[in-house]
Amino acid sequence: MSIQRRPKTGKDKNGRVRWVARYRDTAGREHAKTFDTKTDAKAWETEQLRALRTGTWVDPKDQQITLRAVVQEFADSSTRPGTEKVRINLLKSLGPMGEVPIGELRPAMISAWVADLQRGPRPLAANTVANRFSMLRTALNRAVDQQLIPRNPAARIKAPSQVTHVSADGLPTPGQVARLIRVWRDGDDEMGVPAREDMALAMSVAAQCGHRLGEVLGLRPCDLSVVAQTVRVAQQRGGRPLKTESSRRVVSADPGLISDLLAYAERCGVGDRSEVFGELSSAFVGDAMRRSRKVGLVPVGCTFHTLRHFHATQLLSAGVPVKAVAARLGHANAAMTLRVYAHVLEVDDVRAASVVGDLLRAECGMDGRGGGGLRAV
Known part of the structure; x- marks a missing residue:
C-alpha cells in the first residue's frame, strides 16, 4: 500500500508528473493505478482499502x-x-x-x-x-x-409506472364471446375460420373459468370432475409449474363444459393424465385471435388473455364478491383483483350512489310521494 511519484524527480519526457497508487487484495495480489495528481491517487487508494475492510471490494477485472x-x-x-x-x-x-x-x-x-x-x-x-x-x-x-460490482447502479432509480388496471375498452360483450366460440366450433368459410372444436373449447374454458392460456393448455381429464362440477388448475402446458402458488386452485364450472371437455378427450384418445389440448399450440391460439380480430368477431386489441378479463369483469358486474373472483383467477389476494379491475367497481359505485339517493328521497318525501320502495337499478 503506497503512493509513488513517477518519475521520482523532475518530470517525464512529456513534461508531466504521474502518481501510482498500489494496494494488495485479500489474496495478496497487487493492484495499481496511475493518476495525474497525488490527491486522486490517495483518494482511490483510500476507497479500495475501505472496500477491503467492509467486504465490498470487487476485483477490477470482474x-x-x-x-x-x-x-x-x-x-x-x-x-x-x-x-x-x-x-x-x-x-x-x-x-x-x-x-x-x-x-x-x-x-x-x-x-x-x-x-x-x-x-x-x-x-x-x-x-x-x-x-x-x-x-x-x-x-x-x-x-x-456474485461480487462483480460493489453496488447496484439501478437500485435508486424510480421504477417506471405500470398500468395495473384493465380498461373496459376492448373487452368483448357476452354476445361477441358466444359468437366467437360458435364460429370456431362450427367454422365459417366466408370468414376463413376453420372448424376447430379444440379452439372453441379452449376459449370456453378461458371465458367461463378465467384460466390463463398456459393453464388451459395444461388441463388433463384427471383435473375435471363431473360429480363435483369443478376444474382443477394444477399445471401449465408440458407439466410446467404454475405462475404462482396462489394459481393452484379448484374452480366450479358449468357441467356442460366439463362434459364437453371429457367427451372431446375421449374421442381423441387422450389419457387421464395427458393434456386435453395436446394438439393445440400457443402459436395457433395467437393466430386464431388475430384472425378473429381481423374479421370483426372481437374488438381490436382483444387477445386470448382478454377472455380471462371478460370472465372477471362479468362476475364483478354481477355482484360476485371480489374475494370470490380473486380465488377463481388465482390472485394472491383480493387487493390485486381490485387494482386490476377497478373500473368495474367504479361503475358499481355509481349504482350504489343511485340506490342510496333513491332511498333517501323516498323516505324523506323528496320525490313528492313520501314513503315508497327502492327504484329498480
Whole structure:
C-alpha cells in the first residue's frame, strides 16, 4: 500500500508528473493505478482499502465484464422457457448500453435507456418497460451477490409506472364471446375460420373459468370432475409449474363444459393424465385471435388473455364478491383483483350512489310521494 511519484524527480519526457497508487487484495495480489495528481491517487487508494475492510471490494477485472454478458448469464439461469424468453427480450433491448462494462455503468445511463424504451423510435408498452427495468435490476443484484460490482447502479432509480388496471375498452360483450366460440366450433368459410372444436373449447374454458392460456393448455381429464362440477388448475402446458402458488386452485364450472371437455378427450384418445389440448399450440391460439380480430368477431386489441378479463369483469358486474373472483383467477389476494379491475367497481359505485339517493328521497318525501320502495337499478 503506497503512493509513488513517477518519475521520482523532475518530470517525464512529456513534461508531466504521474502518481501510482498500489494496494494488495485479500489474496495478496497487487493492484495499481496511475493518476495525474497525488490527491486522486490517495483518494482511490483510500476507497479500495475501505472496500477491503467492509467486504465490498470487487476485483477490477470482474468489473470489466459487459452488461450484455451479465444479462446473458441471467437468461441462461432461467428454469422456465417463458422466463428465459422474456429475459432474452431484455438482452435484445439493451442497445449500446449492453457493451458497457458493469463497473462503468451509471444510474444516468440506465435512466436514459428506460426513457428510450418509453419514447424512442419504437416505444414499448408501459408494462413492458416496467418489466424490463425490473429484470435488469434483478440481474444487477445478482452481479452484486456474485461480487462483480460493489453496488447496484439501478437500485435508486424510480421504477417506471405500470398500468395495473384493465380498461373496459376492448373487452368483448357476452354476445361477441358466444359468437366467437360458435364460429370456431362450427367454422365459417366466408370468414376463413376453420372448424376447430379444440379452439372453441379452449376459449370456453378461458371465458367461463378465467384460466390463463398456459393453464388451459395444461388441463388433463384427471383435473375435471363431473360429480363435483369443478376444474382443477394444477399445471401449465408440458407439466410446467404454475405462475404462482396462489394459481393452484379448484374452480366450479358449468357441467356442460366439463362434459364437453371429457367427451372431446375421449374421442381423441387422450389419457387421464395427458393434456386435453395436446394438439393445440400457443402459436395457433395467437393466430386464431388475430384472425378473429381481423374479421370483426372481437374488438381490436382483444387477445386470448382478454377472455380471462371478460370472465372477471362479468362476475364483478354481477355482484360476485371480489374475494370470490380473486380465488377463481388465482390472485394472491383480493387487493390485486381490485387494482386490476377497478373500473368495474367504479361503475358499481355509481349504482350504489343511485340506490342510496333513491332511498333517501323516498323516505324523506323528496320525490313528492313520501314513503315508497327502492327504484329498480
